[in-house]
Amino acid sequence: MRALKLHELSLADRLADRAVDALIDEADLSPKPALVDRRGNGAHSDLHLGLMHASALSLWPMFKEMAEAALDIGEVGLPLREALGRIGREGEQAMLATTQGVNTHRGAIWALGLLTAAAALEPRAVTLTAAKLALLNDRYAPQPMSHGAQVAQRYGARGAREEAQLGFPSVIQRGLPQLHKSRRANAGEQNARLDALLAIMTDLADTCVLYRAGTQGLAAMQQGAQAVLGAGGSATLAGRRQLHELDLQLLALNASPGGAADLLAACLFIDRLDGAL
Numbered sequence: 001m002r003a004l005k006l007h008e009l010s011l012a013d014r015l016a017d018r019a020v021d022a023l024i025d026e027a028d029l030s031p032k033p034a035l036v037d038r039r040g041n042g043a044h045s046d047l048h049l050g051l052m053h054a055s056a057l058s059l060w061p062m063f064k065e066m067a068e069a070a071l072d073i074g075e076v077g078l079p080l081r082e083a084l085g086r087i088g089r090e091g092e093q094a095m096l097a098t099t100q101g102v103n104t105h106r107g108a109i110w111a112l113g114l115l116t117a118a119a120a121l122e123p124r125a126v127t128l129t130a131a132k133l134a135l136l137n138d139r140y141a142p143q144p145m146s147h148g149a150q151v152a153q154r155y156g157a158r159g160a161r162e163e164a165q166l167g168f169p170s171v172i173q174r175g176l177p178q179l180h181k182s183r184r185a186n187a188g189e190q191n192a193r194l195d196a197l198l199a200i201m202t203d204l205a206d207t208c209v210l211y212r213a214g215t216q217g218l219a220a221m222q223q224g225a226q227a228v229l230g231a232g233g234s235a236t237l238a239g240r241r242q243l244h245e246l247d248l249q250l251l252a253l254n255a256s257p258g259g260a261a262d263l264l265a266a267c268l269f270i271d272r273l274d275g276a277l
């Protein structure tokens, strides 16, 4: 039998691979403050690493379908936006079936779904294209009182929707530059990824943290992340001490930065697009 060559995989196959790889790499990265990682479940009593992996794998057909919809429809507009909304909602159901009802990747479906479709459509303007899609209003989207919606009412933070509509500033202006900077400083790949996560955390209005721990939790997350980077980052002894402090502090506040984790996955996805697809 002839071996399947890599180039025989379709573009949609390869994009789905990259999206799932980004989610697995995010989950495996350790030690992440108060998040699920190789060490344990962080501030999430209902999550564990195996569940994050199973959830990520369950989303592969969804990402593929999103890329195919982008290629079939061929342009940014309401038909593609509403196709992505439908596929995303079905993906969310697949995720919930796999996890028996636990929300493992809701924010990631949104961010990586838009980016996967955008990468299929406009590989040279991925975040801009994702932003254009996010700005369109899906007429069929339900309007549930999600945690994000409650936080928006209470604190005015517009969360995952706004981050995408602005073209993922946390990824473009914080995560990716820090990833490259730490790589250049020979921090090692895992430390560079931790530093990218921390850079995202310094400035993000993470609605997971706001919902669970209010503005006190958000300030602890942002200042603590800044303190790690200020001490030299994850690759240094001083930085590691600060990171350990941040982990303890966020655990005490039950403040898990799930939005920042999703955006790290988005960051790793975009970083990989720069290689050959």
Ligand SMILES: CC(C)(COP(=O)(O)OP(=O)(O)OC[C@H]1O[C@@H](n2cnc3c(N)ncnc32)[C@H](O)[C@@H]1O)[C@@H](O)C(=O)NCCC(=O)NCCS
Pocket (backbone or CB within 6 Å): 084, 085, 086, 087, 088, 089, 092, 106, 107, 108, 109, 110, 113, 114, 138, 141, 142, 146, 147, 148, 149, 158, 159, 160, 161, 163, 204, 205, 206, 207, 208, 258, 259, 260, 262, 263
């Ligand atoms: C826009 C979404 C994210 C809903 O947002 P909302 O804030 O109302 O919901 P929720 O509280 O469930 O939070 C979503 C997730 O976003 C992540 N997040 C939190 N803060 C941020 C932030 N500042 N930036 C980016 N992501 C964030 C978190 O992981 C969180 O779990 C999206 O899930 C959605 O519209 N879902 C409906 C189904 C759908 O149409 N899907 C189609 C996807 S293309």
Ligand SMILES: Nc1ncnc2c1ncn2[C@@H]1O[C@H](COP(=O)(O)OP(=O)(O)OP(=O)(O)O)[C@@H](O)[C@H]1O
Pocket (backbone or CB within 6 Å): 026, 027, 034, 035, 036, 037, 042, 044, 047, 052, 102, 103, 104, 105, 106, 107, 108, 147, 208, 212, 256, 257, 258, 259, 261, 262
């Ligand atoms: N490694 C990770 N560990 C924990 N959360 C993560 C990780 N990676 C991504 N996340 C994101 O964090 C979110 C989980 O946050 P959270 O548990 O606050 O959601 P919830 O189910 O809406 O709230 P709650 O658990 O308070 O009822 C997931 O939607 C997921 O997108």
